[in-house]
Amino acid sequence: MKTKIAVLGAGSWGSMLAAILNENGHTVQLWTRSAAQAEELNQQHTNEKYIKNYTFPTNLRATTDLETALTDATDVLFIVPAQATRSVAADVAPILQKLDLKPHLIHGSKGLETTTHLRISQVLAETIAPEQRESISVISGPSHAEGVAQHDPTLVTVASDDFDAATHFQKLFMNDYFRVYTNSDVIGVEFGGALKNIIALASGALAGLGYGDNSRAALMTRGVAEISRLGVSFGANPLTFAGLSGMGDVIVTATSTNSRNYRAGYQLGQGIPLADVIANMGMVIEGIATSQAAYDLAQTTGISMPITEAIHAVLNQEETVPAAIHALMTREGQTENG
Template sequence: MTEKIAVLGAGSWGSMLAAILNENGHEVQLWTRSAAQADELNQKHTNRAYIQNYTFPENLRASTDLETVLTGATEILFIVPAQATRAVATEVDRILAKLGQRPALIHGSKGLETTTHLRVSQILAETISPEHRTSISVISGPSHAEGVVKHDPTLVTVASDDFDAAQRFQHLFMNDYFRVYTNADVIGVEFGGALKNIIALASGALAGLGYGDNARAALMTRGVAEISRLGVSFGANPLTFAGLSGMGDVIVTATSTNSRNYRAGYQLGQGVPLADVVANMGMVIEGIATSQSAYELAQTTGISMPITEAIHAVLEQEETVETAIHHLMTREGQAENG
């Protein structure tokens, strides 16, 4: 059955997920704040600021009018930065009340809200009334839009407290190159997706300094360990962090130049000032804000997160990358599974 799906956010991942849903036979409307971007998508069927050498389906329509995009939608996909989610969701709630609609919600944003430290599903639950939604889900996993463009086999997870909703979105997204699994562990999937960006920053910094495979393998392995410690303390299933939205997402984000967090870390490793890194990127670097939230959570919960603490110190200009690595390597010996 054809669904009308509203996709909020027209960056690289939002526009590619919209294209997948459209290719799967659904009516999709894409919301963007940029009139120029909406015109480009509608007239040229390209999104060159985010995706090179790809032509979007002609019947995929974009608009800056949020109410137009939401009208008649049975599902809403949020792909906006974590720090922008609350503002967008608040407006969505107002419009849904006006329209009298109650769609299923799903998000693919990877980050934690600063100050509140909330996961994105928690932000959606706070801002969109239960009267205006049927369920909240999250889609996450090792996936770059650049790979999806080429129809690289891509595997992701949809997590929800509502199993029927997870299966619903599994069916909507899945095709012969985009495989979707279901998961009941929303907490684990969201923590994995958010915190892997910190590890990607660190991995890029190692590469920028010229370190090789040994260092990055160690970083990713120990990075998953500290992500798991924090997630489990909030109720996540530890097995989630060995899966697609844990180790899988860490691997793809911490090894690929398609990752803006990796590229940002690489520049930091080469000595580029943080302000210049942010200016050069031209897109949101989620790991920067997330590192602050994760650092504060680690301090308040007493969870050991030495890599996160090291990245936080670098971003706060309290340590150089070289000094942070030295401190990590000369810490007191620990048991691996401790």
């Protein structure tokens, strides 16, 4: 089955998913706001800022014109930063109407909208009318673009309320090194993908202070517990958080230097000011904005999220990293399954 797929966002993950789809035999149009990036992809077939030492397929084309990207698209993949999704979707909606298109939508943005605390599928549903979309899905899981570029065996999940849509995208993406599972728990998959970035910030901070395996294993385990508590309160299946988009994504993001959130946390642990960390990264650190949204949700729902609260305090310069760790370790004793 060959399709025309518009991939909106040419960062590391967007460009790599575009390459997978192209390799699988589909027609792919990659959209970016940057004319220089589009020219590099089209002429040199590289995307050096985001994926070092990787050559993209020569027939993968990039454009800065959104209408060109969307023309004849049967599927639209949103891989832009979470806080930019609404504005991009707002630009997409009238073009879909103009072109009389009703594509399947899917996103891979791992965050929550800070102003509304909405999940990204909810943002898409609010912004693009039902008559302009066939379905909404999310792709998530333990997957660094750098590993996929090396054809590292990678497993992800596609979640949708529409089972046919999930299996549709499963078929589009899956090949011998990129395996895709389906899932009906959109809430759990989106909360897992978004909130694991907070745990990655914390894990990097521990590493930056020189702490070892014991502390990071404890952090990841308890991190999944609080992610699950919040997700379940919104209707997620608790088993989702033991899967690819839960524990799997926490492990890869909280242990790898390929993770921007881990690298940002590492610098914070070394005492580097947040403004300098952001400037040093030069790319979006999703966990920073998501920590505010998750903190707000924890406060309004009454869900206990001590790690999220600690990271929120550090990012808002209310506590140093060592003080936040001390506060976590000296909290009143709890039952593990409470």
